[in-house]
Amino acid sequence: MTMQMQHEVTQLTGQFSVEPLVDSILNVPQGLHVSFADLSYTVMVKGRGFGSMVPLKLLTKVSGHFQPGEMTALMGPSGCGKTTLLDVISGRKNAGKIEGEVLYGIDKARRSFLCRNTGYVEQFDTLVDNLTVQDMLAYTANMKLPHTKTKAEKMTAVERIIAKMNLEKCRSTVIGNPAKRGISGGQAKRVNIGVSIITDPLVLYLDEPTSGLDSFTSDEVISFVHKLSREGMTVCATIHSPTPYTFHLFERLLLLVSGRIVYFGANGDDAVSYFLNSGIMGVDAKAPERYQQAEWIVSFVTDAGNHGRSEELADAFQKSLEARDMMSSMTMMRTACSTAAVMPSGMLTVALLEADNPRAGKSTTVPAWYALGQMFWYRTRRNFMDPLFLSARIVDKFIAGGIIMSLFHGIGQSTNSGDRIQLSAAIFMWATQPALSAAGYIPTIMLERNLYQRELNDGLYYPITYMITKWLQELILAVPVTLLFCGTIYKALLMVGNFGIFWIAYLLTQFTAIGVAFTFAALCPTIDFANGAVPSFGGTLMFFVGFLVPLNNIPPWWIWYSYFDYLRYTYVAMMINENQSIQEPFTCTGQSFNSVLGFFGMENNEAVWWNLLAIFGWWWFWAGAAFACLAVINWSSR
């Protein structure tokens, strides 16, 4: 620190010795000071009585601060509230009651500000598994950097991340998933961090960045993060069992036990001497070797917590010199900033940081139309090239269509009553097929739940943008596929109705079935549940389309369900279309009817166009339900 700076700092902070603190702030412009005071977090959980809810306090009056250019380790026994604290500070909690104050610089931050200026690396990787590493980063750069930046600027950002995170070797490898091998766990973690830092956030949060990694890869990942903090970023990471090397890369340590803070201060030797000198350990307690410090500290607080001593530890810290130091540093920083003519770096106001951002206050960085284009280009285009994705949408029609053609070929023009019944059966099977195979559209939503939630939290798009992308993807594929199979069946069966009506009825039914699948995908807690629910629901609809029970024989107590049944309109439209030109009398079980339509109770039914309109209406109904469920229900509630 220069003499001039030293003088200014002394003027700002009085006679307290905060040199290391201010040093880091003045020297590193890219970070932001984060402080939190008396943070408590309470959720409602089930009580003993039926339906009763009781409050459960997960954090109690936690205070501390993270500084630019420093890494803070958030440690403590499993379940002590580390992730909860990180979520509260980073503004990612969407349930429960938060008390206390979190300041970014000297301001409370809105979600839109946090989306743009903080990065959050989740514990589990949330990447698009069929993109290559380079495409994943390019996709994120396009979605997170202002759309006014040029393509070259965005690609420079991608290249910078590839170089910084040492991803050169795997830049063209697909991310992969358990079924399709892709990049390694360590590489995936580095891509995840790369995705979070592509916008050069001021603050980076990491939840268990080393979980599931071997010690060498853990060291490597934390070294990368350390490099970022050396460049000025404010970094805070929850960490379970750090290697000695990793542990000592963290400058500061925040220890929690049962949601209470039991130590906040310098890491390593200082933390050890705090515990040895605070009077909470036995007199015969000995300092561990340096390489054992992390394990020693966590073992002690875990054991104390297990023996009901968390209150004692927390109270001891509240009375300690370290706690007083922490509070006075925080107060000084705030005072310094509110009186300084020029704000030190790291203490910029939110308003200043948002000043030249045309989308300030909006929860996404890029407009919806732009996000739609990027999602289509990177994700939908990839899906269209994926044989597994395509086959899930084609094979069902291939099998059902193949069986129908092999069983009923050439009967379309026959006026024989038996053949008309057979044709009605063929139409029934084809009209209801979309509902039975709709489960194939569930994974596209459910397997992406964590990714979707992470991208929403990161402000990449709005729920409606995501939903429209999903619809476009399915509609574009459904049009040629249904045209191909409807055309083949129509020709093979020698059908006589209007082909356009036959196809449109099937296409709209396919869209509606997709809407049903999307709704269940957003509504059901697990994929197994949804996979069971969608065909079961489709099965109930089959009873009331008019084939198994003629429409005029449906008992009054089921009539309502037959109107709700979108397949009924498909079947009626297809049947009228196919039979209205055939006026031969129809005989069945000794009874005579004017035509086959009379037998199925469809003689006086509404016109074809009305039924097509009804299916169209049901499509929009189910599309609306899917969107509402997706936007409202959050299965990864935090």
Ligand SMILES: Nc1ncnc2c1ncn2[C@@H]1O[C@H](COP(=O)(O)OP(=O)(O)OP(=O)(O)O)[C@@H](O)[C@H]1O
């Ligand atoms: N929404 C919630 N409702 C009820 N309990 C919750 C909720 N969120 C967290 N908890 C509970 O709060 C405690 C702290 O959870 P948290 O995930 O923060 O712990 P952690 O310290 O990160 O644990 P680990 O190290 O094992 O990941 C846990 O016992 C957890 O079950």
